[in-house]
Amino acid sequence: MAKQAVVVKYRVRPGRMNEFLSLLRAHIARTKALEPSCVQFDILIPHREGDAVHLYEVYADEAAFDFHNSSQTLADYKVQSEPLLQERTITWCTVRE
16 A cells, blocks of 8 residues: 655634644654554645744555544544644645655
């Protein structure tokens, strides 16, 4: 099975970036600790977009992605992060090697 990737783009509310990044780092640490099939999880900060944060996540296969997507860890993170965000877009991809 092919690896699965997720690209998430956030727009963070003014004045909430540090709080959001702290929450995001904790979410990534929990995901990596609890989901060994999460093979990559990076925070990307775009140049010239002061309110933007992107994520690049890679999972071993579709089952690993499905597990992550239905996890309590992700559900909790979404609830906690929602007040800090103006916008969230998610793109699910197949990794071609």
